Amino acid sequence: MTPPPTNVKQEDIKTKKPKQKTSKISQILDKTTTAFLMVIVVTYISFLTLPIIAVFLKLDIAQISTQLQNQGIIQAIELSLYTALIATLCSIILAVPTGYFLATRKFYGKTVIDTLMDLPLVLPPAVAGIALLYTFAPGGLLGPIFNRFGMIIPGYMGAVIIAQIFVASPFLIKSVKIGFENQDQAVYNSARILTGSRITVFFTISFPLAIRAIISGTLITWARSMGEFGATLMFAGNLPGITQTMPLAIYNMLYSDPIAGVMLSIVLISISFVVIVIVKLLEQKRYGDRK
Template identity: 45%
Template sequence: MPNHGRRHSRFWPLAGRSIFWRLPALLAVTFLTLPLLAIFLKVLPQSHLWRTLQEPFVTQALRTSLITSLSSLVLTVAFGTPLAYALARRRGPGTTLFDTLLDLPMVLPPTVAGVALLMTFGRRGLLGPWLDAMGIQVVFTTTAVILAQSFVSMPLYVRSAQAGFRGVDPELERVAYTLGYSGARTFFRVTVPLAFPALLSGAVMAWARALGEFGATIMFAGNLTGRTQTMPLAIYIAMESDLTTALVLATLLIIVPFGCLFATRFFARRRSYGTYA
């Protein structure tokens, strides 16, 4: 059977040819890329880029950022995947409410997210006495950074994964059950491979968001080199004294997520199976 989904790929809407569509579109692209370009143009002529990158202040921030953002990615995938699957497969009263609640951490000002986390995990927060009794300190620790990042980035992953899971026909899972597959085996052999492009791009988006997290982190985790000072915090601090260091760090924060996002898109596009019926 021909793949009907591709039939329109060469279709170029009539409206799209008009200058009234092309000009605003061009302006939008320029507006979105020019500021990024501006940073590059400012940074590239600097002669001591490599030395700046080797300053302990920079390497420590890099290390902290990598450790925390990867940890929050692990948490996000471990806990977000079952949630996304449940949301994709179950429809009931309250799912719409829950769906909307899930978007809140994304639209909340990060500072508010930070205060909310303080009020939950802080000494005087909801869970404070309980955590205290167990001898667990959260605020000012690397754990706090990971929690702040997970809080703002997990919804991104869950959204994408949910859409991915919705795109997997439940009939495929039913067939797998009748062929002797358990629920878990079906999930890993059928559902995950088919939703993989969405899972991957969701994970990368979430990771990139975690990497760029600033507001909630400064509010909830504070800022200490080697412990809670991530790259965005280091950039902010560096702005107060040394613009070059700040810009070099900023460039890294642009290049690395861009590379990852681009690679994912590229990969996801190559691995789409399309529909066949």
């Protein structure tokens, strides 16, 4: 009862066919999955980039030169540059030592501190604004102290700077912390064996190895300060020339002077873009690469 060879062949074909089918099915499945993913990716990327393009489409190139003489625009740009610069400098003074401390010291309750430092990053800006009011306003927590010196914070340029520091400086702490934490202990120990002074080790090894992270963090903090809106509006107000930074001016110009609003928006988009490019380049650069 041995089956004739033809039977065997048929069986072969039988077993082969479904195999081909499954591989075809999986091929089709593969292609469908890719197509499906592509649709999502393209839709999403368009969603993220189209609004930016929309702003640029609103730009009337012929208007640029006249807009550059628009007092409202110039005032807002100047105020933003000035407040963001001071806020960034204050952030460096406060966040670099703090980040270094958190990265290099062990102490009880460190996780709590770490979490608190991250809080402003996710806190809604409007809430940050209210929180700052309840702290620095004349009736707030620290209000009486400022009152004694005849100082009022909200409604003045100082409030803009405080709002920017509160919202943006945690980005710098995070960067600085990563910059110091990611250093190999053996590198540090090698230096300690070769030189007696811890200060020398800090300035020749630890700090230079963290400098890129510090620069990246500083740029992001600055860009975030330039773009601060909610907390500034709530806490500092929207007074042209005093507290009206670029984002607040854009908000005001939406109906009154849309062309100026577009101009300011493009300035802010360009700043964001340049900062992201520099940060990316800093991340990629390896020591010894040609510049």
